[in-house]
Amino acid sequence: MSRNTWKFHGGIHPPQNKQQSVSASIRQLPLPDKLILPLQQHIGAPGKVLVSVGDRVLKGQLLAQAKGFVSANLHAPSSGTVIDISDQPVQHPSGLPGKCIVIETDGKEQWCEIHPIDDYRQMDATQLLATINNAGIVGMGGAGFPSHVKIGTQQTISTLILNAVECEPYITSDDLLMRERAAEIIEGLQILAFILNPKEILVGIEDNKPEAIAAMRRAAQESTEANPGAPCAVTIVSVPTIYPSGGEKQIIQILTGKEVPSGGLPSDLGIVCHNTGTVHAIRNAVIEGKPLISRITTMTGNLVTDPGNIEVLLGTPVSHLLQHTRTSANQIHRLIMGGPMMGFSMRSTEIPIVKTSNCIIAADDQEFPDAPPEQPCIRCGACAEVCPAKLLPQQLFFYSKSKEIDKAKHYNLMDCIECGACSFVCPSQIPLVQYFRFGKGEVRKSKIETDKSDRARMRFEAHQERLEKEAAAKEEKRQQRAAANALKKEKQAKAKLEKEAAEAANPSTAASTAQESSNEPSNNDADEALETLKSNATKASKRYQQAKKALQMAEKNGADNIDKLREKILQLETKASDAKKALKEALPSPAKKIPAKSDATPNNTPKETDTSAVIAAATARVKVKKAQNALMAAEASDASQEVLEHLSTNLNTARTELEQHAPSEPTTGEAQ
Amino acid sequence: MAFISVTSPHSHRANSTAGVMQQLLLATLPGVLALFWFFGWGILVQITLSVITAVLCEAGILYLRKKPIAFYLKDYSAVVTAVLLALAIPPIAPWWIVVIGTSFAMVFAKHLYGGLGSNPFNPAMVGYAFLLISFPLQMTTWLPSEGNFGASTGVENTLQLIFSSSPADDASNYDAFSGATPLDELKTQLDLDQSTDILQQQDVFKGFIAGAGWDWVNVAFLIGGCFLIWRKIISWHIPVGFLAGLGILAAAFSLYQPAQYASPLFHWFGGGCMLGAFFIATDPVSAATSDKGRFIYGFLIGLLIYIIRTFGGYPDAVAFAVLLLNLAAPTIDYYTQPRSYGHDKPNRGTAKKDS
Amino acid sequence: MATEYAKISLDGLWYKNVATVQVLGLCPLLAVTGSVVNAMGLGLATMGVLIGSNLAVSLIRQFVTDAVRLPVFVMIIASITTCVEFLMQAFTFELYEILGIFIPLIVTNCCILGRADAFASKNPVIPSVVDGFMMGAGFLVVLLILGALREIIGQGTLFADFDLLFGASAAQWEIKLFDEFPGVLFAALPPGAFLGLGLIMALKNVFDARLEARAKAQQAPVTLGSKRVRTTGHIT
Numbered sequence A: 001m002s003r004n005t006w007k008f009h010g011g012i013h014p015p016q017n018k019q020q021s022v023s024a025s026i027r028q029l030p031l032p033d034k035l036i037l038p039l040q041q042h043i044g045a046p047g048k049v050l051v052s053v054g055d056r057v058l059k060g061q062l063l064a065q066a067k068g069f070v071s072a073n074l075h076a077p078s079s080g081t082v083i084d085i086s087d088q089p090v091q092h093p094s095g096l097p098g099k100c101i102v103i104e105t106d107g108k109e110q111w112c113e114i115h116p117i118d119d120y121r122q123m124d125a126t127q128l129l130a131t132i133n134n135a136g137i138v139g140m141g142g143a144g145f146p147s148h149v150k151i152g153t154q155q156t157i158s159t160l161i162l163n164a165v166e167c168e169p170y171i172t173s174d175d176l177l178m179r180e181r182a183a184e185i186i187e188g189l190q191i192l193a194f195i196l197n198p199k200e201i202l203v204g205i206e207d208n209k210p211e212a213i214a215a216m217r218r219a220a221q222e223s224t225e226a227n228p229g230a231p232c233a234v235t236i237v238s239v240p241t242i243y244p245s246g247g248e249k250q251i252i253q254i255l256t257g258k259e260v261p262s263g264g265l266p267s268d269l270g271i272v273c274h275n276t277g278t279v280h281a282i283r284n285a286v287i288e289g290k291p292l293i294s295r296i297t298t299m300t301g302n303l304v305t306d307p308g309n310i311e312v313l314l315g316t317p318v319s320h321l322l323q324h325t326r327t328s329a330n331q332i333h334r335l336i337m338g339g340p341m342m343g344f345s346m347r348s349t350e351i352p353i354v355k356t357s358n359c360i361i362a363a364d365d366q367e368f369p370d371a372p373p374e375q376p377c378i379r380c381g382a383c384a385e386v387c388p389a390k391l392l393p394q395q396l397f398f399y400s401k402s403k404e405i406d407k408a409k410h411y412n413l414m415d416c417i418e419c420g421a422c423s424f425v426c427p428s429q430i431p432l433v434q435y436f437r438f439g440k441g442e443v444r445k446s447k448i449e450t451d452k453s454d455r456a457r458m459r460f461e462a463h464q465e466r467l468e469k470e471a472a473a474k475e476e477k478r479q480q481r482a483a484a485n486a487l488k489k490e491k492q493a494k495a496k497l498e499k500e501a502a503e504a505a506n507p508s509t510a511a512s513t514a515q516e517s518s519n520e521p522s523n524n525d526a527d528e529a530l531e532t533l534k535s536n537a538t539k540a541s542k543r544y545q546q547a548k549k550a551l552q553m554a555e556k557n558g559a560d561n562i563d564k565l566r567e568k569i570l571q572l573e574t575k576a577s578d579a580k581k582a583l584k585e586a587l588p589s590p591a592k593k594i595p596a597k598s599d600a601t602p603n604n605t606p607k608e609t610d611t612s613a614v615i616a617a618a619t620a621r622v623k624v625k626k627a628q629n630a631l632m633a634a635e636a637s638d639a640s641q642e643v644l645e646h647l648s649t650n651l652n653t654a655r656t657e658l659e660q661h662a663p664s665e666p667t668t669g670e671a672q
Numbered sequence B: 001m002a003f004i005s006v007t008s009p010h011s012h013r014a015n016s017t018a019g020v021m022q023q024l025l026l027a028t029l030p031g032v033l034a035l036f037w038f039f040g041w042g043i044l045v046q047i048t049l050s051v052i053t054a055v056l057c058e059a060g061i062l063y064l065r066k067k068p069i070a071f072y073l074k075d076y077s078a079v080v081t082a083v084l085l086a087l088a089i090p091p092i093a094p095w096w097i098v099v100i101g102t103s104f105a106m107v108f109a110k111h112l113y114g115g116l117g118s119n120p121f122n123p124a125m126v127g128y129a130f131l132l133i134s135f136p137l138q139m140t141t142w143l144p145s146e147g148n149f150g151a152s153t154g155v156e157n158t159l160q161l162i163f164s165s166s167p168a169d170d171a172s173n174y175d176a177f178s179g180a181t182p183l184d185e186l187k188t189q190l191d192l193d194q195s196t197d198i199l200q201q202q203d204v205f206k207g208f209i210a211g212a213g214w215d216w217v218n219v220a221f222l223i224g225g226c227f228l229i230w231r232k233i234i235s236w237h238i239p240v241g242f243l244a245g246l247g248i249l250a251a252a253f254s255l256y257q258p259a260q261y262a263s264p265l266f267h268w269f270g271g272g273c274m275l276g277a278f279f280i281a282t283d284p285v286s287a288a289t290s291d292k293g294r295f296i297y298g299f300l301i302g303l304l305i306y307i308i309r310t311f312g313g314y315p316d317a318v319a320f321a322v323l324l325l326n327l328a329a330p331t332i333d334y335y336t337q338p339r340s341y342g343h344d345k346p347n348r349g350t351a352k353k354d355s
Numbered sequence C: 001m002a003t004e005y006a007k008i009s010l011d012g013l014w015y016k017n018v019a020t021v022q023v024l025g026l027c028p029l030l031a032v033t034g035s036v037v038n039a040m041g042l043g044l045a046t047m048g049v050l051i052g053s054n055l056a057v058s059l060i061r062q063f064v065t066d067a068v069r070l071p072v073f074v075m076i077i078a079s080i081t082t083c084v085e086f087l088m089q090a091f092t093f094e095l096y097e098i099l100g101i102f103i104p105l106i107v108t109n110c111c112i113l114g115r116a117d118a119f120a121s122k123n124p125v126i127p128s129v130v131d132g133f134m135m136g137a138g139f140l141v142v143l144l145i146l147g148a149l150r151e152i153i154g155q156g157t158l159f160a161d162f163d164l165l166f167g168a169s170a171a172q173w174e175i176k177l178f179d180e181f182p183g184v185l186f187a188a189l190p191p192g193a194f195l196g197l198g199l200i201m202a203l204k205n206v207f208d209a210r211l212e213a214r215a216k217a218q219q220a221p222v223t224l225g226s227k228r229v230r231t232t233g234h235i236t
């Protein structure tokens, strides 16, 4: 069962400190009196509140509904009364309070109506997706990205990865979850596999968790034996212990050797990666019908008398946890939510547990002493050696510090995953990550500004284009008038010719009229093509506008797939401009056709054959070339089938025309 | 209850800039001992003088710059600069040489550019180059090597040489005691149309490779350098590039005309080669940043050293080569960015708008 | 009128000093300041050319069209420089030998053309001459300081070889500062000149910063008073 693994660049080995919290099994705490539920526990837009103060809510009842695509539902973790909807201290790096729903629990734990699914294999994928969406599940490893967005990807997925690495020191919540509920996790994986239909399922676990690996292997085997027809088997891969192997990008690299493109998503590689807690929550949502209302949180730190993992209701204030783990709160020097490498230090013990709180560390000043004062960077390169993103942190540090945003971006500041490995090793004790967060903020700021000016420029260009279009329309009309005039003149000429012909008793009159009528449809054809091109162009630009609007919306929502939308927009933009180009190229052709036609007629009168025929042939040739070029351009730019067909009919008509004229002039054949 | 808020990470590896510098000092010990064995007490006197001067200068400048003096002195960087400079200075050079050189290094090369971490040039080498240009005579006069911890010259005699107040006496003193370094001698002899055969004949060259004593000094520095690499204080890229650059050119020339050009071994173990490769060129502040860049940086230093040693006006060239490449380090950095995760290829050159 | 000349003088000597502020004429500045006498020789020559060219340009300023003004100015400067060169050949031949190419090179000194174009071509004769004198003096002073600095550090003497400029009696002006001074070659070589000029400029900037700080400190009470007036109506 050993599978090849790859290595990522750098990495560090911080002291593990996991043993403190793994000895006890997962336990529960008495119900807290008050649950504080921040509306924003995930990346994306906060939900819309559905309850009001004074409402009685049941356990599992929907409190806030997802707003927009990248957002998540929020449910009541226990039954009780809504006593407040207001700003409360929450865990956010900015330290600003966030809007919360506060529930006073009644201790009855009365469930609302839930809908377990007996056999998810009978459902279709969209239904399951909706179930997961409704359960308000977000990535529980730390980032809190709404899970249904990841699962609902349109790309074909070949690999499903369970990120059970848990590389951060101190945290053991996934470890314990795997030890005790391995079968449920495997079941969750099978549900995901049913939806995504991948070729393989990989579970990456660091080799410092042998019990978890064994439990998962056993569960995986049992599951294969129980359902021989399962879509694909689960492979448990033990990966070397090194921080930050649990980063999404890093675990993908370790297990598949592939790198997620910068600014892209794992799904671009056909990979979806989920955290252990998340998969477990998905399983609960589908099999038991229970929304995400609790999570496993590690309580640890040297001030905690009873460290361990606790299944805690969302919204439970940290003070409640401290109290029930017998922690001497007054000695706390630093209280950290998350791990020591990437976690945030909390300002208050009243901050509630949210969907992403995987660990609480209560430490005194022995365990996490204050960092010594920052010394100058000596460019020793220790940071670059450990950076998993293969950046040059010392350069990023200089440029972030001096606000040279362009240079920082050139050194790929935006690819920094803020893992903190560089700060960890820096001998000069420089809080590098802090500088990078600042730098990223600056980049985003400047981006917003350029976007603003870009939009202004686009508006201006659109305006300019409208003006051009109007001018073009006028020009067209003018040419049509001219053509009509020419037609009239030609008719007069014809009448004259006819008279002459009649006088000369020449029999070619009939032929000439026939010729003319055969010319007409080709002209119509061209007009039609023009029409289609025009509508194509407008369609394309309309689509482009829509996409742009979507982008703006998404930006507002802080969606993560902005980059993809933006790419799409770029494509649409090129398409639109291509279509417009094709339109422009096609525009002059009717104007040319008309004189050609007027030339063509006299061609049949034997007296003027020579010169007029040459001209006619030449014009026709030009037309052929034009049409050919347009066709080629369209082909190259991937224009739609319709456009291509029209252009090729155009070309053919032009070719026939040429053939009609060319034989009448013997030299043309050679010249071609 | 409120706590102060600090950003992640919350734990740190227990290493410090001072620790790095201390290990560096430790690594110079073998070299210092070797110099002591072959050239006597002078080297210890020079180091003492240099360190005292450097610390005083640093303190003075920090005071002028209104910075916390004790905090910055504790990073040991001044001591490192002083020791490296002292190691490069002839053991019997008059006292004011090392004092002037060290003060120049600390004040002009280090603090005028903004102190530790901001100096584009290696301070020790700026000091050395300054001295070499200003006092060529005193800076190229070495004692002949002895090999008994300076017993034959004696402590008093050495002190007298160094502190003899009258520069006028120097000339005679030098005549009595001094000798040129093997590199110097070789250059002179080759200029006199001698062939490299003299390597076997003259006294100065009576070492196992590159002249009396010098080869052992270089071996000692090599040992210290390996210690640094083992302790991960420096990466192998610069020294290896350095020695490769020097060795390749030397090998090419000595294969082409062995009578005219000394062998790579002579170049590797002659002069300040190992000191330069492991202690001087690896000064991270003024070197290139990425691994690839560091290798190129070291390699170019090696090439330049050979070129200056063989065709230039000075017998040894570590200082000039290092300073020239210090100047080129930012450019090397621009073109050797590593390929970051998720990028198809590394970025090159300087940042463009909208890149 | 007097204030105008005061301003011209201050500009030339301090605020628009050719060497430390405009940083012009660096080539001779760095090359010939190895000793005071060299510096003085070149400084005086440059000053002479400056005064002469400013005078001439100011005289003909009405008659030269814009299009041809630069060639004309250069011609004037070149002629005057040649005169100065001949004079030096006649009276201080040894110094002329030492300064060598840097005497004819005065033609290319940007500050001379700069003053001709920026000042003399727009101002009457007398202010132009004063400007030339003061600019030249400012340049000369920096040259002398730098020369003295480099001579002291490089050779341990001051005012050596003054006989080259002022005749045989000046030979005793030389001051030997140290008895057995080894001479810091570095200072006598070009790098020393760069370093010295840098230090002089830094010193000047420090001085300026102090002046400015003091001026601000003196102005402070005035701003306080004016603020108080505004507090009556708070408009936002």
Ligand code: SF4
Binding pocket: A376, A377, A378, A379, A380, A381, A382, A383, A384, A393, A394, A397, A422, A425, A426, A427, A428, A429, A430, A432
């Ligand atoms: S580890 Fe710290 S001191 Fe070393 S290069 Fe990086 S930022 Fe500078």
Ligand code: SF4
Binding pocket: A386, A387, A388, A389, A390, A391, A393, A415, A416, A417, A418, A419, A420, A421, A422, A423, A432, A433, A436
């Ligand atoms: S925080 Fe960013 S720069 Fe530092 S090691 Fe992690 S990815 Fe690299």
